[in-house]
Amino acid sequence: MVKDALRLRERLQGVIRGNVLIEEPLSRHTYFRIGGPAEVMVYPADLEDLKALLKVARDESVPALVLGGGSNMLVLDGGVEGVVINLSRTFLDLSAIEGLIRCGAGVRTSRLLALSARSGLTGLEGLTGVPGTVGGAILGNAGTPSGTVLDHLEWVRVVDCSGEERVLQRQEMSVSYRNCALPRGVVVVEAAFALRKGAPVEIRRTISRLLVKRNLTQPVEYRSAGCIFKNPPGDFAGRLVELAGLKGLRRGAAQISDKHGNFIVNLGGATAADVLWLVDRAGTEVRAKTGVALELEIRVVGSPIAR
Numbered sequence: 001m002v003k004d005a006l007r008l009r010e011r012l013q014g015v016i017r018g019n020v021l022i023e024e025p026l027s028r029h030t031y032f033r034i035g036g037p038a039e040v041m042v043y044p045a046d047l048e049d050l051k052a053l054l055k056v057a058r059d060e061s062v063p064a065l066v067l068g069g070g071s072n073m074l075v076l077d078g079g080v081e082g083v084v085i086n087l088s089r090t091f092l093d094l095s096a097i098e099g100l101i102r103c104g105a106g107v108r109t110s111r112l113l114a115l116s117a118r119s120g121l122t123g124l125e126g127l128t129g130v131p132g133t134v135g136g137a138i139l140g141n142a143g144t145p146s147g148t149v150l151d152h153l154e155w156v157r158v159v160d161c162s163g164e165e166r167v168l169q170r171q172e173m174s175v176s177y178r179n180c181a182l183p184r185g186v187v188v189v190e191a192a193f194a195l196r197k198g199a200p201v202e203i204r205r206t207i208s209r210l211l212v213k214r215n216l217t218q219p220v221e222y223r224s225a226g227c228i229f230k231n232p233p234g235d236f237a238g239r240l241v242e243l244a245g246l247k248g249l250r251r252g253a254a255q256i257s258d259k260h261g262n263f264i265v266n267l268g269g270a271t272a273a274d275v276l277w278l279v280d281r282a283g284t285e286v287r288a289k290t291g292v293a294l295e296l297e298i299r300v301v302g303s304p305i306a307r
């Protein structure tokens, strides 16, 4: 495998300008601080690099996984085969003109929110405290009961696996709770949001109120991947996990938070296997006690055993 990775790195270095790493531990790049290595990880320098990289992956039949802020992902301990495209340093442009914010997919949601507040544009406050990038937020229709990222989305610019660019209007996108179904394999590179005018002081007040609430109710002092399960219709996954008596349960260095039943936290040095054990236990016990089948909100990627 390392031989394959070296060959792929050489091929990629021949066509792109961005940084190409092999066997890069993904625990350095996920919010959870968990995850085995990426066979090859690339930081595309720009749009042309991304297109070239996607074409190489397609021609070589190598799987490609996009990584934004890694805040909605559990990377398994054996790591990820193929290419991980790290977009956290690419597509960082951000501008507000009139009521329209244009934003690169690698921009942190916190930066987007800060610009909207500064520009007196309201509508994105539901993203308060949601870590990660705008690309990842769009894929997961990230948000809170105060609103989601797609509420005010106008369009996204995407690149497909043959390197073709296209713009998808919001109406063309199939959206559901914590999901946005884009054509298979596309990478989001830019998005535009149409926002209403609001008073900056009011927007900042709302953001502060939502941040205080989050800090009081969520284990923000620990590494995690946010909510593990989607909330079932009319209920809260955290309430059901608590009802099953599982808050505080530990496996290795992973723990179902004693502050919020829908968070699993890394107490330091947890493995993906520890987390999965807790996920499985919570799913099984909640089903047995309440009849509800919980669905995962986090994205589990990679292989459980070393390649």
Ligand SMILES: Cc1cc2nc3c(=O)[nH]c(=O)nc-3n(C[C@H](O)[C@H](O)[C@H](O)COP(=O)(O)OP(=O)(O)OC[C@H]3O[C@@H](n4cnc5c(N)ncnc54)[C@H](O)[C@@H]3O)c2cc1C
Binding pocket: 031, 065, 066, 067, 068, 069, 070, 071, 072, 073, 087, 105, 129, 130, 131, 132, 133, 134, 135, 136, 137, 138, 139, 140, 141, 142, 143, 144, 178, 186, 187, 188, 189, 220, 224, 225, 226, 227, 299
């Ligand atoms: C403490 C904490 C609190 C959280 N609170 C919330 C919350 O309140 N609401 C909520 O919705 N989420 C929440 N989350 C989850 C997470 O922050 C969001 O889902 C976030 O939007 C993910 O963005 P990311 O860049 O980290 O995505 P990643 O985890 O890097 O990726 C998520 C998925 O999107 C894909 N992806 C990423 N970027 C792109 C792109 N440019 N093009 C194509 N595919 C892409 C990845 O391949 C992956 O499938 C929380 C997480 C944490 C750790």
